[in-house]
Amino acid sequence: MRVAVMTAPGRVEVEERPDPGIEKPTDAVIRLAATCVCGSDLWPYRGIEPLDGPRPMGHEYVGVVEEVGGEVTTVSPGDFVVGSFFASDNTCEICRAGYQSSCVRREAAAPGGAQADLMRVPLADGTLIATPGVPEPDLVPSLLAASDVLGTGWFGAVAAEVGPGKTVAVVGDGAVGLLAVLAARELGAERIIAMSRTPARQALARELGATDVLTERGDEGVAAVKDLTDGLGAHSVVEAVGTQESMMQALRATRPGGHMGFVGVAHEVSLSGMDVFFSHAHLHGGPAPVRQYLPDLVRRIWERRIDPGRVFDLELPLERAADAYRAMDERKSVKVLLRPRG
Amino acid sequence: MRVAVMTAPGRVEVEERPDPGIEKPTDAVIRLAATCVCGSDLWPYRGIEPLDGPRPMGHEYVGVVEEVGGEVTTVSPGDFVVGSFFASDNTCEICRAGYQSSCVRREAAAPGGAQADLMRVPLADGTLIATPGVPEPDLVPSLLAASDVLGTGWFGAVAAEVGPGKTVAVVGDGAVGLLAVLAARELGAERIIAMSRTPARQALARELGATDVLTERGDEGVAAVKDLTDGLGAHSVVEAVGTQESMMQALRATRPGGHMGFVGVAHEVSLSGMDVFFSHAHLHGGPAPVRQYLPDLVRRIWERRIDPGRVFDLELPLERAADAYRAMDERKSVKVLLRPRG
Numbered sequence: 223m224r225v226a227v228m229t230a231p232g233r234v235e236v237e238e239r240p241d242p243g244i245e246k247p248t249d250a251v252i253r254l255a256a257t258c259v260c261g262s263d264l265w266p267y268r269g270i271e272p273l274d275g276p277r278p279m280g281h282e283y284v285g286v287v288e289e290v291g292g293e294v295t296t297v298s299p300g301d302f303v304v305g306s307f308f309a310s311d312n313t314c315e316i317c318r319a320g321y322q323s324s325c326v327r328r329e330a331a332a333p334g335g336a337q338a339d340l341m342r343v344p345l346a347d348g349t350l351i352a353t354p355g356v357p358e359p360d361l362v363p364s365l366l367a368a369s370d371v372l373g374t375g376w377f378g379a380v381a382a383e384v385g386p387g388k389t390v391a392v393v394g395d396g397a398v399g400l401l402a403v404l405a406a407r408e409l410g411a412e413r414i415i416a417m418s419r420t421p422a423r424q425a426l427a428r429e430l431g432a433t434d435v436l437t438e439r440g441d442e443g444v445a446a447v448k449d450l451t452d453g454l455g456a457h458s459v460v461e462a463v464g465t466q467e468s469m470m471q472a473l474r475a476t477r478p479g480g481h482m483g484f485v486g487v488a489h490e491v492s493l494s495g496m497d498v499f500f501s502h503a504h505l506h507g508g509p510a511p512v513r514q515y516l517p518d519l520v521r522r523i524w525e526r527r528i529d530p531g532r533v534f535d536l537e538l539p540l541e542r543a544a545d546a547y548r549a550m551d552e553r554k555s556v557k558v559l560l561r562p563r564g
Numbered sequence: 565m566r567v568a569v570m571t572a573p574g575r576v577e578v579e580e581r582p583d584p585g586i587e588k589p590t591d592a593v594i595r596l597a598a599t600c601v602c603g604s605d606l607w608p609y610r611g612i613e614p615l616d617g618p619r620p621m622g623h624e625y626v627g628v629v630e631e632v633g634g635e636v637t638t639v640s641p642g643d644f645v646v647g648s649f650f651a652s653d654n655t656c657e658i659c660r661a662g663y664q665s666s667c668v669r670r671e672a673a674a675p676g677g678a679q680a681d682l683m684r685v686p687l688a689d690g691t692l693i694a695t696p697g698v699p700e701p702d703l704v705p706s707l708l709a710a711s712d713v714l715g716t717g718w719f720g721a722v723a724a725e726v727g728p729g730k731t732v733a734v735v736g737d738g739a740v741g742l743l744a745v746l747a748a749r750e751l752g753a754e755r756i757i758a759m760s761r762t763p764a765r766q767a768l769a770r771e772l773g774a775t776d777v778l779t780e781r782g783d784e785g786v787a788a789v790k791d792l793t794d795g796l797g798a799h800s801v802v803e804a805v806g807t808q809e810s811m812m813q814a815l816r817a818t819r820p821g822g823h824m825g826f827v828g829v830a831h832e833v834s835l836s837g838m839d840v841f842f843s844h845a846h847l848h849g850g851p852a853p854v855r856q857y858l859p860d861l862v863r864r865i866w867e868r869r870i871d872p873g874r875v876f877d878l879e880l881p882l883e884r885a886a887d888a889y890r891a892m893d894e895r896k897s898v899k900v901l902l903r904p905r906g
Contacts, residue, residue: 466837495811
């Protein structure tokens with residue numbers, strides 16, 4: 223089978239590797255219908271996150287089960303499935319509290335990469351959701367989005383305690399930020415402020431539910447949010463970037479007693495105790511427990527109530543993975559969908 | 565009148581100053597029945613927080629109203645009152661959300677110091693609570709505790725989402741930590757782990773509701789909490805110190821999805837974005853909105869359901885304020901009550 227491998231920063235190659243098989247009785251093997259490149263894949267691509275040797279890439283996936291181990295009971299060969307980027311047993315105390323991405327048996331869901339023809343998924347029963355049937359082709363991008371960026375944006379909105387009557391600000395106009403806008407709309411927010419200076423992303427944010435768009439950043443971005451909120455700041459702020467500047471912008475844009483949900487992987491970020499203390503904000507975030515939301519998200523997509531697949535603005539065959547990385551690195555594309563079957 | 569003034573680190577003197585009067589129609593002037601020294605007063609005493617000139621000290625107070633401004637309607641001369649360390653209007657949107665210590669009109673409640681015979685309190689209607697009558701003398705220490713340390717420990721427990729069925733760990737065995745133990749008990753926690761290595765404080769913690777006492781600190785403290793919680797960490801952790809070590813100990817002792825409430829003023833603390841991100845903890849804290857809890861806390865004290873005044877283990881006349889600071893600085897006393905009337 224083919225898999226995209228990052229061999230060095232800025233270098234992605236599609237290689238032939240042996241087909242994965244069942245290694246443990248709780249495994250499943252999936253033939254991928256679609257996969258994609260994540261914003262977090264750009265950290266090693268840009269050399270910010272170290273790469274210790276060639277790395278098979280990708281952790282977002284939808285596809286058809288080819289084979290299951292002897293202990294798998296909830297999915298069967300032929301099922302169309304969606305899963306999260308962390309494998310989880312979905313039965314431990316942490317999973318039952320809704321934090322499957324910190325499951326006591328947590329492991330990578332795509333140890334051999336998901337930008338591939340085939341992948342092995344550990345802990346299949348606790349990780350995968352079967353869709354009600356084979357999806358119409360136009361639903362596939364949305365189901366793929368549920369695997370990470372929708373689930374992550376959704377968690378960001380939940381962590382920020384988005385709800386009716388609230389004003390929400392979203393810092394970050396990547397796929398996660400845009401889908402946090404969609405989540406905020408679905409969760410009943412009254413006002414949704416998207417922060418973006420790219421016209422195409424601004425337009426998409428408005429279509430997904432943003433009521434206001436701000437182009438300011440940093441302290442000016444904070445001041446602009448306060449201008450829209452009687453000087454108080456937003457009730458809920460979703461941080462979907464993961465830099466020092468974006469974290470501080472999000473923290474300062476949150477009103478006292480408000481909630482900041484952070485889902486951008488916080489690279490090289492340091493929070494001053496005094497800033498956090500006197501912000502009076504609630505802070506919550508981390509790797510999204512996507513598995514918690516998958517049943518609900520798949521249902522919303524299946525019933526065509528939401529269309530998160532709209533964040534994919536470029537589609538390429540798997541063998542062109544290098545072009546996909548380049549397009550996202552250069553911000554020419556919000557998110558690139560890769561088709562293993564080309 | 566007399567007031568304790570910090571003239572330099574390690575130096576507190578009781579000075580004669582003019583009696584305070586009504587400056588604004590929203591002010592009240594109180595004759596203090598009791599006041600005390602706060603753990604936060606030790607930061608400038610120890611030279612960790614800069615002191616720009618002589619500072620009248622104290623922000624914890626109970627006493628009798630002497631005089632009110634023309635716009636004050638909820639308290640009258642002769643009323644026995646308790647207030648918080650921040651003056652608040654209690655009507656703005658932030659106050660109504662329960663964050664009076666971030667009131668848009670917030671100011672210091674004791675601008676001229678509360679370790680004094682008399683004090684002026686701004687925004688009296690929004691800041692003070694009158695007790696149902698003149699308290700029995702033995703209730704005065706508990707009412708004084710409500711002014712800060714009880715309200716702060718209570719907020720720490722609320723911020724840590726303490727509740728029935730939960731295991732709570734409290735980092736810090738000062739008055740705030742001890743009263744966070746009391747708050748956790750009142751809020752129905754199932755198991756309350758106090759972290760202390762001082763026998764007298766351990767004993768008090770047990771009397772106030774601790775079910776377990778741990779003497780370990782730092783990484784060993786984290787491991788000890790995990791040993792008591794199936795390796796997961798506590799559901800709720802209250803941080804009541806404010807150092808780098810205590811914040812990290814609290815963060816790491818919180819299970820994924822759990823809640824950390826931090827009320828120790830976070831001096832020289834820096835939180836790594838990655839540590840916070842992968843902790844999956846909820847973080848909330850800051851200057852306690854004591855005013856929110858005062859009606860409830862005063863009622864519990866008045867009905868003798870709680871006895872937070874037990875944290876005072878030394879009582880001195882106001883003129884011996886310097887001895888009070890010394891006793892707390894040397895950890896010979898948990899908290900010292902000062903009597904203006906000697």
